[in-house]
Amino acid sequence: MRRAPGALHDAFSWLTVAPVPQPRGDFDRRRGAAVIAATPLVGLCLGAIAAGAAFGLSHTRLPDVLVGTIVVALLALSTRGMHLDGLADTADGLGCYGDPARVREVMRTGDVGPFGAATLTLVLLGQALAFGTLSAEGRWSGIALAVFVGRIAVPIACRRGLPAANSNGFGALVADSQRVSLAVWPVLAIAGAVGTAIIDTPRDGAALITACLVTATALAFAWAFSRHCARRTGGITGDVLGATLELSTVAVAVGLLCYP
Numbered sequence: 178m179r180r181a182p183g184a185l186h187d188a189f190s191w192l193t194v195a196p197v198p199q200p201r202g203d204f205d206r207r208r209g210a211a212v213i214a215a216t217p218l219v220g221l222c223l224g225a226i227a228a229g230a231a232f233g234l235s236h237t238r239l240p241d242v243l244v245g246t247i248v249v250a251l252l253a254l255s256t257r258g259m260h261l262d263g264l265a266d267t268a269d270g271l272g273c274y275g276d277p278a279r280v281r282e283v284m285r286t287g288d289v290g291p292f293g294a295a296t297l298t299l300v301l302l303g304q305a306l307a308f309g310t311l312s313a314e315g316r317w318s319g320i321a322l323a324v325f326v327g328r329i330a331v332p333i334a335c336r337r338g339l340p341a342a343n344s345n346g347f348g349a350l351v352a353d354s355q356r357v358s359l360a361v362w363p364v365l366a367i368a369g370a371v372g373t374a375i376i377d378t379p380r381d382g383a384a385l386i387t388a389c390l391v392t393a394t395a396l397a398f399a400w401a402f403s404r405h406c407a408r409r410t411g412g413i414t415g416d417v418l419g420a421t422l423e424l425s426t427v428a429v430a431v432g433l434l435c436y437p
Contacts, residue, residue: 184211184377187270188219209350215287215360217365220328224321227252231312231320248320249301263419264300265293270410277411281342285417307430316377319388319433322369326392327426329362330399334421339403340412347415366392369389373433384436391432396424 189195191212203211214430221251227248234244270284272292283290289297311319332355341352370388378384399421406417 183362184208184215185218186210192216192259193223194257194271194350202207204350206350206354210335210354213351213355216331217325217328217362220325223252223255223328224324226255227308227324228317228321230318231308235312235315235317241309241313242306243309244308244312245305248308248312249305252324259415260419260422261297261301263416265289265297266416267293267406267414267420268296269293270416270420271406277317277342277409280410281414284410284414287322300423303427303431304423307427307434311430312432316373316433318373318376320390320430322373322392323426323429323433325404326366326429327422329366329396329402330421330425331418332358332362333396333399333411334403334418336400336403339407342407342410342414342417344411348413348417351418352413363396368394387436388433391429391435394432395428398428399425 186197187200187208190197190200208347230251231244231248234247237244239247251329266284266287266289269286269288269290269292270280272290273280273283275283307323311317335351335353335355339351339353339355341349344351367389370392371385374381374385374388401426402422403413403417406420407413410417
């Protein structure tokens with residue numbers, strides 16, 4: 178296996194706009210698997226940045242919805258918007274009729290169709306409203322948890338048993354590659370939910386249970402959604418990973434608001 182520092186460096190270089198030196202050498206499946214296993218660490222960093230930005234903005238006179246919008250924009254800029262592009266393409270693909278080859282063709286066109294536009298709008302709106310509300314309530318660690326869990330959804334979608342839909346591209350490098358990480362990151366996600374509840378709503382057992390249930394539900398959704406996408410497209414693609422990430426993120430952010 179690649180040593181962790183190398184995998185983490187590759188993950189930040191590949192998945193963010195962080196000013197780190199470009200990785201050397203070719204990316205193969207072994208290297209891609211290491212990057213996917215390290216993706217939640219990138220989410221932990223991005224989540225901390227998003228929570229910190231929300232904390233700072235909450236001390237201004239900006240409306241809550243604008244605070245949430247800025248946080249969402251910051252995350253999009255930090256990741257080159259690649260996950261949002263994947264969300265739109267996946268929605269368009271799933272919204273069409275036809276066999277897996279037809280679905281992949283629609284996803285590769287690059288144009289945003291009606292399903293993609295509607296899904297993108299609703300998810301971004303949901304994230305902005307949820308982040309803004311969490312910030313207004315002083316629950317900044319909840320924002321970090323949502324971003325973190327969204328990245329844990331990526332190794333889940335790359336689990337063994339879900340092949341790549343195409344013989345080239347991002348999916349071919351990372352699909353069907355994760356096994357050990359699946360025994361680690363979901364446990365850390367639940368631990369993060371416990372920590373979030375303790376920080377945001379101390380001595381509130383109902384809030385702790387809610388945070389854990391919301392996190393577990395989001396991870397279960399990532400499992401089921403990636404399986405559904407693999408059935409419709411013939412396997413996993415980079416677009417599917419982006420869609421799974423964004424939908425899991427908004428699921429956690431909105432879910433945390435179910436308990437005041």
